[in-house]
Amino acid sequence: xxxxxxxxxxxxxxxxxxxxxxxxxxxxxxxxxxxxxxxxxxxxxxxxxxxxxxxxxxxxxxxxxxxxxxxxxxxxxxxxxxxxxxxxxxxxxxxxxxxxxxxxxxxxxxxxxxxxxxxxxxxxxxxxxxxxxxxxxxxxxxxxxxxxxxxxxxxxxxxxxxxxxxxxxxxxxxxxxxxxxxxxxxxxxxxxxxxxxxxxxxxx
Numbered sequence: 001x002x003x004x005x006x007x008x009x010x011x012x013x014x015x016x017x018x019x020x021x022x023x024x025x026x027x028x029x030x031x032x033x034x035x036x037x038x039x040x041x042x043x044x045x046x047x048x049x050x051x052x053x054x055x056x057x058x059x060x061x062x063x064x065x066x067x068x069x070x071x072x073x074x075x076x077x078x079x080x081x082x083x084x085x086x087x088x089x090x091x092x093x094x095x096x097x098x099x100x101x102x103x104x105x106x107x108x109x110x111x112x113x114x115x116x117x118x119x120x121x122x123x124x125x126x127x128x129x130x131x132x133x134x135x136x137x138x139x140x141x142x143x144x145x146x147x148x149x150x151x152x153x154x155x156x157x158x159x160x161x162x163x164x165x166x167x168x169x170x171x172x173x174x175x176x177x178x179x180x181x182x183x184x185x186x187x188x189x190x191x192x193x194x195x196x197x198x199x200x201x202x203x204x
Contacts, residue, residue, distance in 0.1 A: 011060040015082075021068065023057030029070065029080070046087050047075050061107040063122065063137070069107040071127065077104045088140075095142055103127030108163035108171060110134065113184040119145045123171070125160030132160055132173070150175065154191050 011023035020032040029042045047055040059071035071077040076091030090096055091103070106125040112118050120134035122142075130151035136143045150157050158176025165171050169184040179192040 010056075010058050013060050013062055015062045015068075016066065021060055021062070023060045023070070029057050029060065029068070031082075042080070044070075044072075044080070044087055046089070047072065050075060059104060059106060063107070064109045065137075069104070069124075071104045073103070076102055090142070093142075095144060099133070099144065101126055101133065105159060105161050106163045108165060110171065111165075111169045111184070113169070113186065115185060115187050123163060125163065125173075128159055130157065130159050130175075148189065150180075153189060154178065154180070157191065 009022050009024050013021050015021060018035075021029055022032065023029055029044070031042065044055050055072035055075065057070055057072050059069070059077070061069045063069060066081070066083065068080040068082065069077070070080060076089060078087060078089040078091070080087050091101065101124075103126070104124045105127045108123050110118075110120050110123045112120070118134060119136045122135040122137045124133050124135060125131075126133065130149065132148040132150065133144050134146040134148070136145050150160065157178045157180070160173050160175050162174035163171060164174070171182045171184075173180040173182070173189075181190050181192065182188075183190070
C-alpha cells in the first residue's frame with residue numbers, strides 16, 4: 001500500500017478516527033484511511049515554500065483536541081489541524097523563542113493527579129536538550145507554566161525521546177540513556193534502574 005513512497009518513516013500514530021498518520025522523510029506526513037481506502041500526502045507546503053524542499057517529519061502526536069503536533073529537522077515544529085488544513089509554526093512564537101526551543105522530540109497530553117497543583121495539560125520534550133516543558137493549552141493559546149530539568153535531576157540521563165501514558169495516567173519518559181516515570185498520584189519523578197529493578201526518586 002506504501003509502494004509509491006520512499007519507505008523511510010520516523011513515526012506512526014493512530015488518530016481518534018482510526019486513521020494512521022506516518023511521519024516520512026522528504027514526504028511530509030502520510031495519512032492512511034482504511035475505510036475508503038485512501039492515501040493522502042500532506043507535504044506541509046508552508047515549509048516547502050520557505051526551504052524549497054519537502055520536510056522531514058521527525059515527531060507526530062495527536063492531542064486530545066485533535067491537533068497534530070509535528071517536528072521536522074529543517075524548520076522547527078508546529079501544529080496541523082486536519083479539520084481546517086491550517087498549519088501553525090510554534091518555534092517562531094515568542095513563547096518558545098524566549099526559551100530557545102527550536103525543536104521538540106515528543107509531546108503528550110498531561111492529566112494532573114490529586115497531589116499535583118500544576119496548570120499544565122501538555123508536556124513537550126525539547127530536542128537535544130535534557131528538558132521537558134509543561135504547557136497550558138487553552139484553545140489556540142499556549143503558555144509555559146513549568147519545566148523539568150532532567151540534567152539537574154538525573155545528570156547524564158540524556159534528552160527525552162518518547163512519552164507514554166499508561167492506563168493509570170502514569171507518564172513514562174524514555175530518554176537517550178534511561179527510563180523515567182511520573183506517577184499519576186505522586187509529585188515525584190522516578191528513574192528506573194534496570195540492574196536492580198528499583199526506582200530512584202526525585203521530587204518534581
